[in-house]
Structure formats: structure tokens, C-alpha cells
Amino acid sequence: MERPVWAGPEIDLDRPSAARIYDAHLGGFHNFQVDREAAAKIAAFMPELPDILRANRSFLRRAVRELIDLGVTQFLDLGSGIPTVGNVHEIAWKANPDCRIVYVDLDPVAVSHSRAILGGIGQATALRGDLRRPKDILSNPETQRLLDFSQPIAVLMFAVLHFVPDEDDPAGIIRQYLDATVPGSYLAISHASLEGSEPEKAQEATQQFRRSVTEFSMRTRAEITGLFDGLDLIDPGVVYLPEWRPDPGDEIGDPRRASTFAGVARKRG
Template sequence: MGIADGHDNDDWTRNSDWRPSDVDTERASAARMYDYYLGGFHNFEVDREKAKEVLAVLPEARTFARNNRAFLRRVVQYGVEHGIRQFLDLGSGLPTVGNVHEIAQALVPDAHVVYVDNEPVAVAHSLDILTGNPYATCIQEDITDPDRVLHHPESQRLLNFSQPMMVLLCAVLHFVPDDQQPARIVEAYSGALASGSYLALSHATASDYPDRLADVVGIYQHTQNQAHLRSRAEITAMVASFEHLVWPGVVYTPQWRPEHWADVGDPAKSLAFAALAHHP
């Protein structure tokens, strides 16, 4: 239990000696709001207040976050089972239980993982968690600049781009506006991948709750990260540069290879579509 559960635990937020100097605590952060939806405690009061505004309009936001996290777990497990030993997690967010390195390294201890985020709190906490782990790191970069991400010294050190890998873009591209051409961003990462690689994508949609999600988009307008929700067709177009979509294609997050079909429930409440693309 932590701050998000109402406990008096504000020491973390007051730790100005630890907190990165470039953290914006005046406006809510989508990464820290997402942490709140998941029941985490790496968030500030401004994040909790905005997250509560969202939940008042759309309680399914918690379902969205949990289903997305479960999709991440399943897709990483799928990758390991199909020979993937290195992962590039773009827009990785704040560390919570079930990070990519925890999932992959539980199966293959020397699986290599590079996390990428532009949120200083997320990067600082990730690096703290990864202390002593020689096969994983986190870099502070903007995922919309693939060249900087791919050529970062830590990416080059830990990832072998001549070998298959999995790139993850989970619950991040809906913070990229149309004028930054998210499909071209995906294509740029796709072009850097060796044969046998995968790209996992999940993306929020307003298809089923357009009115309430319009209100949510309005709330995010007053945070550091404005939201841009897209249709299934638009999300499918983002992975057009890949030759193959792993079955079942572009579906709601809980419908993507669930452990038990009883877990799917009402898939529309997940508020997001997901897919795994593959370069044969």
C-alpha cells in the first residue's frame, strides 16, 4: 500500500535531495497518473488529483491500465518463448511490479532490456531498481526521435541490432500528436530491426465511449501529456511496415492471447487495442 491508497507517506514527494531537479511538479504527468491507476506510489499530489478527475468520468481507466500491464506480460513471455533475448521498451513509464526485465529475466536470466522514457522520475526510479543488474538499464530520451534512441550509447552497448529483438510501444503512442506522425515513428524503429524481430503495440481508443473519453482528453489537455485517441483502423495502419501480425491481430488488450478466456470480460472496457507485429 502506498500514497495512492490514501496512506500518509509524503516523504518521497518531499525528498528534494533525491528528486531530479528537472521534474515538473506543477503539472500532472501521464506516467505518474498511470502509476496511480495501477495502485503505485510514485506520484505527486498534482498527479493524484488529475487521475481522480479522470476516474470520476471514466472508472474504466484502472481497467485500461491493468489490462495493458497484463498484455505487456503476455507479449514479453511470448517473445522469450519464441527466442527473443533482448527488449527495447519505449515510453516505459514508472517501474511497477511486472517490468519487462522481471518477466524476461525470470525465464532467461541474461535477457537484455533497455527502457526509454522522457520522464525524469521514471528514469531515476528505474535506474535505482536496476542497480546491480548488468543486463538492463534506462535512458532518458524522447521516443519520437528514433535516431537518438537507437544510437544512444547504452542502446548500442546492451542491444545487438543484427539479432532479433522485441520493441515495445505499450500505452505511449496515444500521447504522440498526428503532426509527429506516429506511424512514421513506428516505421523508423521497424527499419532498424533484424529479421525475426517483433514490435508490440497498445493504444487507447475512444471507439466505445466517445463522449466520456472526450471529457478525459480534455482533462489531459491540462497535463504534460495531451492524449490523442485513435480508431482500430488508425492503430492497424501504424504497424503497416511489418510483414506479419501475430494471431489474433489487432484486438482489445484482454483479447490478445489471454491465459483464460474468462479473464477477457467486456473487452471494450479495456479502452485500448493491441497487436504484435513480426518481421519473419
């Protein structure tokens, strides 16, 4: 296929990407045919998946807004994905123009588009990096330039930890990021789960994702809640996406259809 002008030579046009599949499900334009085909195969087993991903984006909006109300002005968004309408910087700056945001993603398309959108804006940046290497992310000069680690920081992990297998120790990865922050910092997570209204469909979609794209590890509500160990969960705790402080219009009927849990917690002082 002809390479689009927005896809640099380092981008493999023949291999699907989790970030670009997400973009395809959201109706975005920064994806390739291979991503759309993978998205269609996964959605064939779980037709409600696009609705779930939109519900996740709605949770992102509500969580960022709540964090700003709690006084947070710094955000480290790990696995940030393709920038679409309603991304962290748009929500944050609408509430407080002084907010600073560091986006991190492994996908070069996600990073290049984030940089294009943020070009010339000094209060946000996008880094290409693997969230499983916290020391690299935290020591990056751009991270150090933008984030003041003597002040509270919100660590955001929206719809990304299910790509981290158990052997990579997701809880240990989280601890490394939080150890670098001061008390009063926050962790926000959304995470896919087999606990939902149709676990068989979710299991088949998981296997399809593993075959087509990358490792995918759904976890139970108890396991996801365990990722917040040592932190103070804010109300309503770890719940299905639509149940976390919903705005009017965010409902999707039976909350279990989301097959995804969400929570926000504070680092103790």
C-alpha cells in the first residue's frame, strides 16, 4: 500500500498495532487496512467493543476532570495511544491552562501525531517509550523538564495494563512510578476484565487479539483492585466504567457490558 504522509519510514504498514486498532474502533483516521481488519475480527466476537472503548474515553474525561478538581496539575499518561478528540490535554487545559502533560506510547504513529498536535506548546510533550521501563520514562529529559516531582502527579494508565502480562509484573511497574511521586499523587486505571455480562465473548475476543496483535491479559475485579494496594481509593472504588461518576449520557445500559473496571486512588501521606 502507498505510505501516507503521516506515517514515517519506521512504521510497519503490515503489522497491526493496539493503538491504531483502538483508533479504528473509535472511528479515527490514523490507522491502516491491517488495523481495520484486525479490529473487525475482534469486533466479530465482541460487537459491543466500540461502545466499550467510547465508554473508556468517557471515563478518561471524568477522571481527569475529577483529578483537576482535587488540585492536580501534572499528568503522566502511560500508553496514551492515538490522539483523538477528548484527550487529556484538551480536558485539562479547559479546566486549568497551567496543567502539564507527558504522553508516553510505544507506537510511533501515536507519538508522531501527538507531537504534531502539541507542536510549539511547551506545557505538554509526547515520548516514545515502553511503560514497562519506568526508569527510562522517569529519567527522560522531557519528563524531568515538564513534571515537578516535588508536587503531586497523576499517573494515568487507561486501557493499557491488559497489554502487560503477569510475568512483567504490572503491580511492580506501578510501584516504580508511584515511588517517584510525592504523597497526594494519584493513580487512575481502566482495565479489561472477563467479568461482565458475556464472558465467553470476551474470552474469544481476547484470543483473537492475541493471535492477531499482541499479548492480552484480562484480569478479575479482585486482581485489578489489587493494583491499587497501598493507595486510598476514592469513591466509588473499582467499578465498571459507566459506574465511575457518570455524566448524563454516559450510561450504556447494563454496566457489566463494559467488561472493563476503572478506579482512581490517592497516594497516602
